[in-house]
Amino acid sequence: MARPRLSLRAKVLLASAVLLVIPYVGYRYVQEMENFLREGLESSVLGAAQALAGALHDRVDLLAGYAAASRSPAGEIFVHPLAYPMQVDGYAGDWQEYRQNLKPVGPSPGAGSFSARYLAGHHQGYLYLLLEVADPRVSYRRPGYPRVLPGDFVDLRIGERPQDVRRYRLSPIAPGWLSVHVVSERSADTPLRQREPRIWAQWQPREDGYTVEVRIPEMLVGGYMAIDAADVGPELGRVEARLSTAGDDGAGRPGRLVFPSPEIAGIIRGLGRTPGRRIHVVDPHGRVLASGGSLATEPPKIDINPLFALLLRPPPADLFEEQPVAGELEGPEVAAALAGNRTARWKTTATPDVFIVSAAHPVWIGEQVAGAVLVEQTSLGIQTVRRRALADLFTNTLVVFSVAGLLLFLFANRVSRRLARLRDEAERAIDAHGRVVGRVSGSAAGDEIGDLGRSFSALMGRLRQYNHYLEHLARRLSHELRTPMAVIRSSLDALAMRDADPDSEKFVTRAKEGLTRLETMIVRMSEATRLEEAMQSAERERFDLDRMLAASVDGYRQTWPETRMRYSGPGGPCVINGVPDLIAQMLDKLVSNARDFADPGSRIEVRLGIHAQRPVLEVVNDGPPLPPDMTSTLFNSMVSMRGDGKSAEPHLGLGLYIVRLIAEFHGAVAEAQTRRDGRGVVIRVSFPGNAPSGKTALRHARAPKGK
């Protein structure tokens, strides 16, 4: 099975596929770089946490309160910093972001269906409270009765010190704005007379209870607060259940209000702002004491190859969405830091490919962990760098590939073409008969192909020389032999001229016969040479081939009456430009060749026809077919078909060689074929394109001249 052909160009193309490794390697490198950058970011963030933790180290003044507070978490109310003022409308809609910080009032609900949750926040001088109470039966105070029938109410106990508090009562008559009454501590049930207009409150029922929103100016707020919620049964007007942040059903002392620390916030600010970085300082409970910075960053503008942009996902175009500031932070890194170990953690975000790294570092007061610093940063910057690196990689790869591809292609093309040209030249240089007819031009190139070309050229030269030597072997041989043969002949002649006895005469005669045969052979051998020399000086003329052939065939019939011959012509004059004597000589050879091989008694046909404007001469004989392997060498010098049998004349196989020489001299092509019926041979000489016949002066083979 033949091997599949893969041209040089294809091979070079395949080999250059190895170039594809480059972008892959580049990509891997980019990934490595990304990892490196991530590590860098992590350590940078950790470093920032450490720096801030160092700034807060041993700052008892800032952190002690919280540490102390941690010892008595009961009753503590953490006041979250709010990003914006809440609308006091009794609906918890605007508290949505902070809802995760809702804390239960009192022990965990489960006992009965009465439960409450609260959330405290502050913003710009006001303390806001959200209270959500679950109460299946909401009852309102009915005023103006001889005895006030109380409804459900909420008490707020606020004071500078735990034991010195004022009690404010929020007791609605109907949903909507509430009047806040000051109630003395001792008599919780006295009628409400004294109002506190500076505190705003709204009461809205819900499906499962009611919501209360309160706004208290900070000047009224001390350091302690307790929130109580009371469920009053409508029939009896008695409090059926109480809940309190202070525990103990309202008798407990109010807990501390825990505010985030502005000082710490100031320290954070003093550390400077890094875009995309957010800092929290938390107390040992994870409650945020101060925050700074924002995770959002401006997306940097980078110009990216539009083609590349198609391939990649679009950059996180929208700014990273600010995550709400949680009141309390949880998370393994926070827990670890509060336990005394600094860690960093990578978190995924909603945006693909963007991560947040958060590092937490404990803050020490003495040997105790007084809090932790949490620093968060997005990996947006890395993404940007990575994107740009990949874009550059892509662009460079494209450029390199194009250039390399072009160069390789050009080179492969050139090599391929040079080799193809060499191949074609080499093929053309030798014709079907094995003669060297062309030249392989040696190239001056200094590489292996040039060497190959020069080798070919030298090879052809040597081959041509050898062919030349072979072809003229006959001539040289005949020339060399003449002189000794002249010696023999003259000696034999001299011998014959003496009166010799009959015995000697017999020997002399035999010797002379042998010599004559030898001479004939020599003559034949040099016939081709003389022909070549004659052709060099021959003059061409235009003559009618048809007439000449007809006349010649007539002549042959007369010379060899025992051979049947027939001529058929094209039916009109056929003029060619050539040497009539040579054509006659060629015809002699063709006919004598046909005669030698024709079956006895069979007919030899000489035909002249015009095919596609070319005169074609054919000599056809019956007889044995051509041996199949000889058809192209038949016309070579000294190639003979005659295998065995002695012929009267020495046969050198030159006849057809002479036919070929004469044909080529006329620009014609000689071929030999077995007849289609296999019972004979056709030798065909196809002349070049027909010259127009006509009235130009022709030299006829036989023109009667009257003189």
Added chain:
Amino acid sequence: MGRQVAIVEDEDAIRENYADAFRRQGYTVATFADRRSALGRFRERLPDLAILDIGLGQEAEGGFDLCRELRALSPGLPIIFLTARDSDLDTISGLRLGADDYLTKDISLPHLLARVAALFRRVDALRVPAQADQVLERGALTLDVDRLTCAWRGDVADLTVTEFWIIHALVRFPGHVKSREQLMEEASVVVDDSTITSHIKRIRRKFQALDPDFDCIDTVYAMGYRWTCAD
């Protein structure tokens, strides 16, 4: 006959064979192997006929030079060229060295002797006025068989002896076709067909040099040649 024949041939065996044959015929023979010695002798004494080989030792065309020098010494001396190669015949003819004949070395001795005899006969014939019965006339062609001269419309055609005999064979019976073998026999040469062809070509050219319209030799393909101009 007492005539002296000079043979200049570098191949010893051939030279001696020829010399023997000529001596047997009664000629005196002087033999030379190279040009220098031959010329030296010629300057002292001219032979009656000279047979020259072309390649003489080192000089491939020594024969040509010798012919020129000999001609310079004697315009009427019969000179015969001997050559191993028939290709030289064209060359010699072109050179117009004034040789009377050029033959190939494979000529048989009897033929060579006949040639020499004919040339001597011609020399004798030139000394006496032309004999009418030896003159053959065919139209514009005049052949003197003794003098071996040929004239076309009165202009002398410079034919060699071989060519003369070829023409003679053709015009003896004008219109008859003579085969190449027959022509060879008449001209006392044994050559192959193509040499006859080139002889005919040379003859044609020589006549055409005298008369551009000369067209009396007709090639009958596969058979031979014939003289077509009627009386």
